[in-house]
Amino acid sequence: MTGWKMLISFAHPHGAAILKSQLDAAGIPYQMQDGETVQMVPVYSDAVGGVKLWVREEDYPEAWFIAQHGPRHTADTSRTPSLTFDSLWDRIPLINRLPDSLRIWAFLAALVVVLVPILMYGLLPSxxxxxxxxxxxxxxxxxxxxxxxxxxxxxxxxxxxxxxxxxxxxxxxxxxxxxxxxxxxxxxxxxxxxxxxxxxxxxxxxxxxxxxxxxxxxxxxxxxxxxxxxxxxxxxxxxxxxxxxxxx
CATH class of the missing domain: 2.40.128.270 (Lipocalin)
Structure with missing residues (x-):
């Protein structure tokens, strides 16, 4: 198969199902060889070298990575991190060490500590x-x-x-x-x-x-x-x- 390279082989066709779905998700074309033969006569699997999965040579490095480690995870760029509350919490000392469930309460407590003296000072007589x-x-x-x-x-x-x-x-x-x-x-x-x-x-x-x-x-x-x-x-x-x- 000119321009194609064998990626991996499986003993049975169903063994390639997960990898095929991962390649489909990554947009990498592939071809499966001897799948029908092994499916009809399973004992021929060893004789023909198993069910072979081929990918194009230019896609081989990415396909090999997926076969070994699974699909790559890309960062969600749908929001700007600098504008999220999480990034604001991370910039506040002490609060950034707390779990998310306690951060809002710690922030409110700090806000009360700051605002109460200011309000009391404003109520003092001149x-x-x-x-x-x-x-x-x-x-x-x-x-x-x-x-x-x-x-x-x-x-x-x-x-x-x-x-x-x-x-x-x-x-x-x-x-x-x-x-x-x-x-x-x-x-x-x-x-x-x-x-x-x-x-x-x-x-x-x-x-x-x-x-x-x-x-x-x-x-x-x-x-x-x-x-x-x-x-x-x-x-x-x-x-x-x-x-x-x-x-x-």
Whole structure:
């Protein structure tokens, strides 16, 4: 058979059935020799050399591979791997080591861990809201690094660990009031963590008001407040309750 080469031989015709179907699937033409002879007289199989399967010479290498190893498996190119979820999972550390059944739960758990703090932070009151919400009890005062006492509240009792030296209030309209002064000649501006207190008019300021004028670094931690400028430092907390003095 010119141009053809024997690929393999089988003792019986049915032995070639699987290989024939694999060659058909691969599009490789073939011819079977002595199949009818062996089928009619099986004892002739050894005499004629069995049922022989021939393929074209140019198809022989591929046909031989199929005969030895089975058909080649080609990759599925119907989808783009870079756009599939599997490829995305494989790029995430730790998650790429988990089985597929656990990957989605691990991803959702990680998403919750990331989103919850962001949402909670977004719900926190702003620095301005905290500053203007309550009256502040000034408990400690330092002027040029030295502790001083104002005693504006005359030692009024409060629900604090320390008595208030002064009661300071930052109003939403930008006004600053302190109980040491009957006049309210101060206003404030808040920019980030920088608080500026300045006169609100040309009227003369009282002594304690003039001390407050300046630019401060504002620190708010829970119910505590700390104001620090170049010359003055105030520290206190939110004023919880003022109990009037008892008269006997």
């Amino acid at each position: 620095r301005m809201e905290v500053l203007t919400k309550e009256e502040w009890c000034v408990q400690d005062v330092w002027q040029l690094g030295q502790p001083v006492e104002w005693n504006c509240t005359n030692g009024q009792l409060t629900m604090m660990t320390k008595p208030c030296q002064a009661l300071l209030r930052f109003h939403a309209n930008g006004q600053v009031t302190i109980d040491c002064s009957k006049e309210h000649g101060l206003e404030y501006a808040l920019k980030g963590k920088q608080l500026t207190i300045q006169p609100s008019s040309d009227k003369p300021l009282q002594a304690v008001e003039s001390l407050l004028v300046g630019t401060y670094d504002l620190q708010l931690r829970g119910e505590r407040v700390r104001l620090k400028s170049a010359s003055l430092e105030l520290e206190g907390q939110q004023h919880v309750l003022r109990i009037p003095s008892l008269i006997w």
